[in-house]
Amino acid sequence: xxxxxxxxxxxxxxxxxxxxxxxxxxxxxxxxxxxxxxxxxxxxxxxxxxxxxxxxxxxxxxxxxxxxxxxxxxxxxxxxxxxxxxxxxxxxxxxxxxxxxxxxxxxxxxxxxxxxxxxxxxxxxxxxxxxxxxxxxxxxxxxxxxxxxxxxxxxxxxxxxxxxxxxxxxxxxxxxxxxxxxxxxxxxxxxxxxxxxxxxxxxxxxxxxxxxxxxxxxxxxxxxxxxxxxxxxxxxxxxxxxxxxxxxxxxxxxxxxxxxxxxxxxxxxxxxxxxxxxxxxxxxxxxxxxxxxxxxxxxxxxxxxxxxxxxxxxxxxxxxxxxxxxxxxxxxxxxxxxxxxxxxxxxxxxxxxxxxxxxxxxxxxxxxxxxxxxxxxxxxxxxxxxxxxxxxxxxxxxxxxxxxxxxxxxxxxxxxxxxxxxxxxxxxxxxxxxxxxxxxxxxxxxxxxxxxxxxxxxxxxxxxxxxxxxxxxxxxxxxxxxxxxxxxxxxxxxxxxxxxxxxxxxxxxxxxxxxxxxxxxxxxxxxxxxxxxxxxxxxxxx
Numbered sequence: 001x002x003x004x005x006x007x008x009x010x011x012x013x014x015x016x017x018x019x020x021x022x023x024x025x026x027x028x029x030x031x032x033x034x035x036x037x038x039x040x041x042x043x044x045x046x047x048x049x050x051x052x053x054x055x056x057x058x059x060x061x062x063x064x065x066x067x068x069x070x071x072x073x074x075x076x077x078x079x080x081x082x083x084x085x086x087x088x089x090x091x092x093x094x095x096x097x098x099x100x101x102x103x104x105x106x107x108x109x110x111x112x113x114x115x116x117x118x119x120x121x122x123x124x125x126x127x128x129x130x131x132x133x134x135x136x137x138x139x140x141x142x143x144x145x146x147x148x149x150x151x152x153x154x155x156x157x158x159x160x161x162x163x164x165x166x167x168x169x170x171x172x173x174x175x176x177x178x179x180x181x182x183x184x185x186x187x188x189x190x191x192x193x194x195x196x197x198x199x200x201x202x203x204x205x206x207x208x209x210x211x212x213x214x215x216x217x218x219x220x221x222x223x224x225x226x227x228x229x230x231x232x233x234x235x236x237x238x239x240x241x242x243x244x245x246x247x248x249x250x251x252x253x254x255x256x257x258x259x260x261x262x263x264x265x266x267x268x269x270x271x272x273x274x275x276x277x278x279x280x281x282x283x284x285x286x287x288x289x290x291x292x293x294x295x296x297x298x299x300x301x302x303x304x305x306x307x308x309x310x311x312x313x314x315x316x317x318x319x320x321x322x323x324x325x326x327x328x329x330x331x332x333x334x335x336x337x338x339x340x341x342x343x344x345x346x347x348x349x350x351x352x353x354x355x356x357x358x359x360x361x362x363x364x365x366x367x368x369x370x371x372x373x374x375x376x377x378x379x380x381x382x383x384x385x386x387x388x389x390x391x392x393x394x395x396x397x398x399x400x401x402x403x404x405x406x407x408x409x410x411x412x413x414x415x416x417x418x419x420x421x422x423x424x425x426x427x428x429x430x431x432x433x434x435x436x437x438x439x440x441x442x443x444x445x446x447x448x449x450x451x452x453x454x455x456x457x458x459x460x461x462x463x464x465x466x467x468x469x470x471x472x473x474x475x476x477x478x479x480x481x482x483x484x485x486x487x488x489x490x491x492x493x494x495x496x497x498x499x500x501x502x503x504x505x506x507x508x509x510x511x512x513x514x515x516x517x518x519x520x521x522x523x524x525x526x527x528x529x530x531x532x533x534x535x536x537x538x539x540x541x542x
Contacts, residue, residue, distance in 0.1 A: 021056035021094040022182035022215050022222070023174045027229050027244045029116075030504055030539065035081050038146035040370040040407040042068065043359030047259070047298050047306050049374075050275055054222075057258070062087050062191055082464030085500060090541050101277045110176045115432035116542075121167030122535035133506040146262050162212045170210060178471070180218065185276060186211040211248055217257050223353060226254040227282055230277065232296050232310050234355040234374035237416050237455045238445035240426075241351050241378060242294065243308045246441040249292070251279035255497040259300075270300040281314075286433040290317035292443070293332075310378075312443075314347035347436060349444075350379035353401075369407040376401040380426060399426050401445070415456045418445055421478050425449040450478040469494040471510065487515045507536040 025031050032048065035058060039046060059333065062084070079453030081143035088095065093110060188210045213226025229248040233239030260269035276295040283289050294312035296477045301307065313332070316325070336456050355374035379395035403416035420426040427436040427449045435442070435449070442448045453475040461467045471492035478485045497505045513530035 017435060021059060022050035022054055022176055022217055024054055024215075024228065025058055025183040026186065026211060027052055027231055028173070030498075030541070031058060031087065034087050036088060037407075037412070038080065038083050039063060040372075040412065041077065041409065042074055043085070043370065044068075044280070045212070045300075045304055045306070045357045045359075047271070047273065047300060048298055049232070049234040049271060049306055049308050049353065050298050052228070054257075055091060057092045058087075059091045059098050060258075062091060062095060063098060070082075070395070077409075079461055081451070081466050082498075082500070086498070089500075089502065110174070112172075112174045112176075115172040115174050117171040118537065118539035119167070119169050120535070120537040122533060123163065123165035124533035125163040125531055134291065151178075159313060163195040164192070165195070166190070168346075180216065182215045182217075184213055184215070185212065187210065192489060207462050220257045220260060222255050222257040224251075224255075226250070228253070230294075232275075232294075233308065233351070233353050233376045234306070235376060235403060235416060235445075236405075236457075238401070238413055238418060238447065240376050240399050240401055240418075240420075241296075241312050241349060241441060241442050241443060244439040245446040246443050247275075249279040249438065251277045253277040268301060269300070272297065272299040279436050283318075285437075286316035287319060290432060293313055293328075304357045305361075306357075308351075308353045310349075310351040310353070312349045314429070314436060317432075345431050347380075348430050349378060349380050349436070351376060353377070367408050370405070371407075372403075372405040374401075374403045378426075392400060397426070410461045411459065412458070414457050415454065419452050419453075419456050420445060420447065420451045421452060425478075434505055447475065447477075452476045465498050465500075467496050467498075469496075469508070471508075473512070489513050502541045504539045504541075505533075505537075509534045 032051070036048065039042075039061070042065045043357045044061070044065050048063070051157070056525065058167065065074075065084075068074070075084065076130045106207070168188050168190045169300070170186050173185050186209070188208055190206045190208060209227065211226075211228055212541055213224050213228050215222060215224045217223075218346055227248045227250050229244040230242045230253075231239055231244060232242040235243075253453040254277075255275040256273045259273050261267050261271060262269060274295075274297055276293075278291065278293045281292060292312065292314050294310070296308060298306065298308040333348050353374065353376035355372060358371040378399045380397045380399075384467075399418075399420045401416065403414070406413045427442050427444060428434060434440075445451070447453050454473065455457060456472045457469055458472075459469040471490075473490045473493060474491075475488040478486055492508055492510030494508030496508065511530065511532045
């Protein structure tokens with residue numbers, strides 16, 4: 001979206017006092033994993049269900065743990081000490097800045113031309129005879145089955161031996177002056193290619209600006225203009241409303257700089273944070289240039305309970321009869337539905353999530369450090385029923401996500417189940433036939449619509465510097481209008497080495513088997529197929 005990127009440049013050129021620690025910690029940065037493990041070992045809780053957070057917010061979590069009375073006792077654990085040392089090194093200036101708030105007598109400036117650098121690459125090889133699911137808006141006839149429908153298409157299966165590789169190289173740069181304005185950029189080079197059957201994919205090299213934004217902070221309001229990814233929800237492997245499955249959005253975002261408490265009787269709601277954004281999607285789609293607007297509120301009414309409420313709306317776009325920004329009030333209150341005609345209907349999603357942390361389980365067994373459980377509920381459509389004479393909206397097409405985390409110190413276990421086919425197919429819409437997507441990828445959970453999937457992780461910290469993970473997975477997809485479903489069973493192993501000076505090396509492999517259930521022609525009669533992949537990731541944080 002050109003006007004959003006232009007706004008970022010204008011903000012960047014504006015004269016202002018610039019800010020330390022205002023830049024966000026990018027999604028999937030190892031810092032989040034270290035924060036989560038440090039909190040588990042310390043029995044501490046903080047709201048990490050609305051990402052990204054700023055470096056100052058991350059520094060605040062570390063400070064809260066450092067100021068605990070039992071910090072010395074916790075620090076005697078070598079694993080805790082190693083993780084705390086890594087976080088304290090990466091956030092040293094941010095921690096010092098927060099501790100000195102109100103006592104600074106100089107102008108704080110920081111220019112980090114190389115805040116972090118990383119190289120990630122992977123390769124996979126697949127033997128498959130399965131129908132491949134394609135974007136929502138294509139209407140092609142499969143040459144084997146003769147299938148043709150408006151919501152999804154199928155093509156002749158790929159060759160029985162197909163290989164691909166891909167990778168990315170990127171670095172982060174930031175400019176932060178005082179606590180009013182910050183600039184961040186992540187340029188990257190992507191490369192991809194194919195082997196075993198080069199007809200499937202040409203070699204690709206692309207230079208792109210993955211993340212770039214200007215962030216302005218005034219009092220307790222932070223405004224961002226530029227390109228960034230959002231993750232709204234407690235899930236570890238995905239979120240129903242917003243995740244980083246699709247490319248980063250060109251957006252305008254407003255949020256509370258730090259959690260706050262409402263006055264009077266509303267103080268019982270606990271620390272609260274608000275976030276809202278507006279983005280425009282791409283032109284090359286069934287309805288060109290639609291908007292997406294979203295809002296999220298999180299609160300902690302109890303120390304161990306986090307609650308989030310989310311609403312996201314896809315609306316507008318080129319074409320007659322569609323509400324635009326000038327009709328935003330109608331869109332927000334739902335008055336636009338059936339007001340502008342069928343083609344003016346919007347794609348509205350709403351969700352609720354909660355996460356409960358129980359550190360006291362160590363009383364049951366001293367090695368049991370923490371238990372966490374979370375749930376996310378979302379709905380796309382509602383039925384209006386009359387109850388006691390009142391018109392009441394009843395969710396008609398729900399989706400669910402459940403998860404649990406058990407921490408035993410050196411060993412932690414995570415399991416998560418998602419269902420986007422509870423009573424319908426999520427992320428689809430009769431007006432926006434591309435669905436709830438950006439650049440062909442779902443904005444919400446990576447498994448998309450019609451999915452029921454489990455992902456898990458059993459991780460063992462062999463030493464403070466080495467850890468091994470086992471990654472089991474089961475996925476099932478149901479296809480619309482055809483009596484078929486695809487099942488994937490898989491498992492992987494991953495090893496990671498973490499150096500005290502900031503380098504991380506991660507490498508792993510995964511194998512999976514697939515089966516297509518239901519009626520199928522003889523051309524697809526191979527009962528099983530599968531594949532394998534391997535990946536490596538190296539990063540250095542400064």
